[in-house]
Amino acid sequence: MSVSREDVFYLYKCILGREPESEHVVDQLVGLDFDDARSRLLASDEAISVVDGFLSTNKWKRKASLEDVLYLYEYLLRRPPENDEVVAEKMKLESLEATLENFLDSEEFFEKKYRVHLSERSEKKILNGGRKIGCRSGVLLIGAYGNGNMGDSDQAQFLASYLLDIGLSGEQIFSVSWESTSDYPFIGKKLPRECLFDFELLSSFSAILIGGGGLLGVEHYPLTDLRWIDGLKAAGTPYFLVAVGASRVHVNDPFYHDSYLALLNGCQGVSARDNESVLALSRFRNDVIKVCDPVIKRCIDEAIASPQISKRLDIILRYPLDDQHREFIDGLKSIYTSSSRNDIRVIFVEPFNPLEMELLPAFPGHIICSSVDDLGAEIRDSAAVLSMRFHGCAPAIKYGLPLLGFGSKKIKDLFDEIGLADSYWLGDVSELLRLIEKADWSAFKASQIRPGVALKLSNQYSKMTKSFEAIFLKES
Known part of the structure; x- marks a missing residue:
């Protein structure tokens, strides 16, 4: 998409917080590809100076410190880092200047600027007096x-x-x-x-x-x-x-x-x-x-009994959020590598997440499900289901499968609410991995919901x- 004159004004407003200083600078960007025009502005000294004075130092050529990276997350993205690995990668960049450019050139930062543009535009569109059409x-x-x-x-x-x-x-x-x-x-x-x-x-x-x-x-x-x-x-x-x-x-x-x-x-x-x-x-x-x-x-509401035809364990995995998750995933990788796909399958339900993408290669033959119905079709004949995902539990409950929730307070609270408290794993990660390695599903309880619970929810x-x-x- 070629940049119009209006687009140039929009980019200046989003990235630099002001209008172009002259028609000459507008003409320099008109007709460029949108991404090229955006990158040119993001690389400018003025864009880099957006946070100048707020960083722990102005020595741009040194590497970013932990404090610098954490501050940039809060100041530019208004959120904490995804994990320690992401922070470490940003600290490895060649200089503080490069780290800042990395933030400024991200789609997330640009979208947040786009939100400012929409919000300012929305003020002009608010209906006077709350008139209802x-x-x-x-x-x-x-x-x-x-x-x-x-x-x-x-x-x-x-x-x-x-x-x-x-x-x-x-x-x-x-x-x-x-x-x-x-x-x-x-x-x-x-x-x-x-x-x-x-x-x-x-x-x-x-x-x-x-x-x-x-x-x-x-x-x-x-x-x-x-x-x-x-x-x-x-x-x-x-x-x-x-x-x-x-x-x-x-x-x-x-x-x-x-x-x-x-x-x-x-x-x-x-x-x-x-x-x-x-x-x-x-x-x-x-x-x-x-x-x-x-x-x-x-x-x-749609719960039905489904016979467990296979002897297979289906594991609905999620990217690691803490040390307990990392310990489990690292141990599972070793078990999975030596197992038959008839014994264990790994299923992912958020494949577009970059952190989940990193896990996919570690589990060749994995399955990706984009809806609860898709997931239900995959697992309904499973011998047992282990879920680290809240909604990964839903189809297992629908088919009354032996189910174990793990690594999620949301799952534990749900199970306490619907009478499946015994289906949440509270033991050591090492013990859970031993059960998986031995194909021992005795800890997996059938996820059958009592009529009184269904009535309460209704x-x-x-x-x-x-x-x-x-x-x-x-x-x-």
Whole structure:
């Protein structure tokens, strides 16, 4: 794509925070490829000086220290590093200047600048006086459905199934995801992510449901942008938070407090998927209700017995987050190398994540699943399932398979909630690896849900549905 004059002004605003100083510099960039124009600006002394004075030193030619790298993550990306290995790689770059350029040239940094551009533009589009257009009968689902994580991708589909169950038609259900790493399955109509900033479009829906995954566990744009939240409120469409995941550490971050306060105060109802999330969101309002994750809920509703035909263990792996994970994955690599694929299979559900990509070569013959249905088709004849992924447990529960959860507080809390506490591994990693090596599945308990648990979860959804009825069920 060739850069237009308007694009040049946009790039200057995003990267340097100002307009071009002259028509001459504009002419130098017009007609270039977009990436070339962006790279030229990012390499400028002015771009590098964006954080000049904030770093621990201005001696650009020395290597970056640990403190420098951590500061750049916080200042430019507003998040901690993914892991120690990523930090170490950035510290190996030839100079502090090179490390800074590495940050400035990243897609993540550029997207954050793009968000500023959209937010400023959104202020001009906010409807005056909250006028409601009301030209469409329908419900819009907003979430991080396109981030490449199987569980998040399925949220839109499973929420849509819930809406079908309570009376809407497929033509009335729409979805949009700012995250766009991958596609996601959906019954209704998917909208492009720029629609999030079309407040006239948002105004036209009967209701908006914001839900899915850990939306308030880490920063999910634009839910942390006050200007977007103001636009959402001005659109006049009732909106709800549905079965969201939230972290007390994250929502208590002063940087996000005002945004979350505005978001939650403006919504018609709030439901959270677990006790941790309820506690986190109760800081902002006292009427938060607990509603089981829709993917887990649907699999419990559809539970059937499935015979374990094979003797195979299926392991749903995730990239390492801590030393316990690393110990397990390192030990598993050794076992996997000497095993038959008839004995052990490794399955990945977030292959677009760079940290997960690094693991793929270590497990030749691995399987990649992009939806819960795909995963269910793969594992339904397994002798046992070991899952390090929250939503990896869902199809095992659906088919009542012997299941063991490991390495995730979210899984442990879920199992405590639905009566599968004995199916979570609390022992040593070394002992778990010995069981896998010996093909001993005695620790794997059948994931059969008691009728009373299923009824309790249905009652949670019934309570949530009542808050919707007056607004959009009449539209069905």
